Amino acid sequence: MTREVRFGTGKGAIFPHQKAGMLLNSLRRFVHSAPKLADRLELTPDALLLEIGPGPGYFSIEFARRVPRGRHVLFDIQSEMLAMARSRQGTAGVTPSPAVQGDALRLPFADASFDAAVLVAVLGEIPGPGDCLQEVRRVLRPGGLLCVSETRGDPDRIRYDELRRLAEGAGFVADAGHPGRGWSYTAKFRAPG
Numbered sequence: 142m143t144r145e146v147r148f149g150t151g152k153g154a155i156f157p158h159q160k161a162g163m164l165l166n167s168l169r170r171f172v173h174s175a176p177k178l179a180d181r182l183e184l185t186p187d188a189l190l191l192e193i194g195p196g197p198g199y200f201s202i203e204f205a206r207r208v209p210r211g212r213h214v215l216f217d218i219q220s221e222m223l224a225m226a227r228s229r230q231g232t233a234g235v236t237p238s239p240a241v242q243g244d245a246l247r248l249p250f251a252d253a254s255f256d257a258a259v260l261v262a263v264l265g266e267i268p269g270p271g272d273c274l275q276e277v278r279r280v281l282r283p284g285g286l287l288c289v290s291e292t293r294g295d296p297d298r299i300r301y302d303e304l305r306r307l308a309e310g311a312g313f314v315a316d317a318g319h320p321g322r323g324w325s326y327t328a329k330f331r332a333p334g
């Protein structure tokens with residue numbers, strides 16, 4: 142990693158692995174249900190799914206279960222988060238997903254190598270979220286799905302209007318359906334096919 146990174150729970154900082162337990166609070170399911178989010182990804186059993194910024198893997202057990210014949214790849218800037226996500230998967234009886242450590246501004250994957258990419262509460266921690274979305278578009282196959290979920294109260298939250306502007310600037314097309322109102326939203330976009 143060549144850029145300077147800042148860790149903390151404030152705006153623009155990377156959420157530190159030492160506080161990962163906060164992301165695993167059981168009350169979170171009322172705001173962010175892992176099965177519901179997985180449903181929105183429209184995954185087929187053989188899908189290739191990239192989860193960027195999984196943290197300690199709150200969603201990763203469910204995501205891995207949905208692609209038994211495909212591939213779920215964990216990608217995070219903090220190797221400690223990747224280790225936690227894989228350990229939680231193992232404890233839940235799920236084969237740990239392959240994990241890659243790196244910066245989402247430069248994804249170490251070939252063009253068009255995934256069917257879907259999901260980012261939950263991640264984009265606002267990345268300086269240049271539009272550049273990140275360009276990278277995501279590059280690694281998605283034509284027609285591939287980008288799914289971004291954000292929660293109210295998160296200091297790094299990106300509002301839907303801003304997200305849509307960034308995603309369209311990166312060449313994505315907004316998918317049909319409203320992203321939702323309330324404590325969290327999930328917006329979907331398609332890579333041009």
Ligand SMILES: C[S@@+](CC[C@H](N)C(=O)[O-])C[C@H]1O[C@@H](n2cnc3c(N)ncnc32)[C@H](O)[C@@H]1O
Pocket residue numbers: 155156164193194195196197198199200216217218219222243244245246260261262263266267
């Ligand atoms: C607030 S946590 C969210 C974790 C998880 N998605 C969830 O909702 O529980 C943000 C995660 O994004 C990761 N992250 C932040 N910036 C990143 C970057 N540039 N590249 C890859 N991962 C990044 C952090 O390390 C952290 O694990």
